[in-house]
Amino acid sequence: MGRDGGADVLTGAEGDWPRPRLLASRCLEFDHCRWNGAVVESRFVRLLADRADFVTVCPEVSLGLGVPRAPIRLAGRDSASARLIQPSTGRDLTDEMRDFSRRFIAGLGRVDGAVLKFRSPSCGISDVRVHSPDGSGGPVGKRPGLFGEAVLEALEGVPVVHEGRLLNFALREHFLTGIYTLARFRAAREEALASRRAGPLVAFHSSAKLLLLGTSQKEERRLGRIVAGSGSRLEEALEEYRAGLGRALARPAGRGAVVNVLLHAMGYFKDRLEPAEKGVFLDCLEGFRAGRLPLSACQAVLRAWNARFPDEWLSGQFFFRPFPPDLSGMEDSGRGRLGR
Numbered sequence: 001m002g003r004d005g006g007a008d009v010l011t012g013a014e015g016d017w018p019r020p021r022l023l024a025s026r027c028l029e030f031d032h033c034r035w036n037g038a039v040v041e042s043r044f045v046r047l048l049a050d051r052a053d054f055v056t057v058c059p060e061v062s063l064g065l066g067v068p069r070a071p072i073r074l075a076g077r078d079s080a081s082a083r084l085i086q087p088s089t090g091r092d093l094t095d096e097m098r099d100f101s102r103r104f105i106a107g108l109g110r111v112d113g114a115v116l117k118f119r120s121p122s123c124g125i126s127d128v129r130v131h132s133p134d135g136s137g138g139p140v141g142k143r144p145g146l147f148g149e150a151v152l153e154a155l156e157g158v159p160v161v162h163e164g165r166l167l168n169f170a171l172r173e174h175f176l177t178g179i180y181t182l183a184r185f186r187a188a189r190e191e192a193l194a195s196r197r198a199g200p201l202v203a204f205h206s207s208a209k210l211l212l213l214g215t216s217q218k219e220e221r222r223l224g225r226i227v228a229g230s231g232s233r234l235e236e237a238l239e240e241y242r243a244g245l246g247r248a249l250a251r252p253a254g255r256g257a258v259v260n261v262l263l264h265a266m267g268y269f270k271d272r273l274e275p276a277e278k279g280v281f282l283d284c285l286e287g288f289r290a291g292r293l294p295l296s297a298c299q300a301v302l303r304a305w306n307a308r309f310p311d312e313w314l315s316g317q318f319f320f321r322p323f324p325p326d327l328s329g330m331e332d333s334g335r336g337r338l339g340r
């Protein structure tokens with residue numbers, strides 16, 4: 001039996017998954033609140049809506065702009081000096097939007113991730129066009145929207161994406177891994193604080209070990225030292241661990257590091273395997289390293305071995321089941337895959 005709420009993660013038995021708490025732009029599937037009364041379709045937001053607890057917001061509606069409304073845009077001589085304006089009325093909404101963003105984020109509470117609308121002058125997290133002050137000519141630059149910028153600054157160490165990134169296989173899996181790992185940590189943190197014991201943190205770190213080794217060995221060691229010294233300073237240790245976990249998860253796992261993790265996992269079975277079985281696995285690893293095979297092919301071999309020779313620690317590793325497998329699917333925008 002693994003440690004994930006009763007799930008045996010390596011052998012694939014389903015258990016209780018935590019529900020990530022996510023911030024989302026309200027126009028993504030939740031409400032017809034775009035300037036023209038439209039809603040934006042996002043299959044993955046729709047899928048996640050059944051599995052996660054969403055806090056949704058439409059900053060423009062919150063400013064009282066109504067639906068439908070005259071469009072707003074960023075305008076200025078350059079990106080740094082851009083203002084949020086409504087050209088048809090001449091209103092400058094910059095200070096109001098900044099003030100709203102500060103107040104909203106202060107009351108948001110802990111979230112495990114955010115999905116914000118691509119290229120919106122309010123919600124965008126990058127690539128929002130900045131128009132010239134008089135609206136003539138092409139864009140003078142690109143930058144985040146004002147609300148998106150405030151979210152990025154405030155939610156350091158939390159995965160923040162736009163809905164377009166969820167169309168990309170590798171980026172989607174990286175996002176899902178991040179939000180589910182943070183949701184698992186949030187549950188462990190609450191348990192540790194309620195019991196005044198470091199046990200749940202120790203168990204979390206143990207289950208996250210292979211996942212962390214696949215992303216950053218340095219952070220894995222640093223996080224291990226925080227856990228080791230957490231006994232007399234639990235609250236501070238939990239905060240330090242959360243910050244380090246965010247850093248460790250910020251970059252996707254590297255293919256070479258993941259191969260090392262898979263070899264490490266094979267070590268649990270190697271004395272009980274036939275040379276031909278090891279050969280099949282090593283071929284599989286080579287295929288993954290070369291980008292010809294998905295990670296799931298190598299994981300399937302380990303699953304079969306673990307079914308024959310069950311190992312409790314390995315079974316509980318988040319690495320083998322970082323998020324509910326039915327959430328990802330195979331769809332890809334074609335802009336790159338890690339091949340999980």
Ligand code: SF4
Pocket residue numbers: 025026027028033034035057058059060061117120122123
């Ligand atoms: S992008 Fe943001 S501000 Fe614009 S409609 Fe969507 S939620 Fe509202």
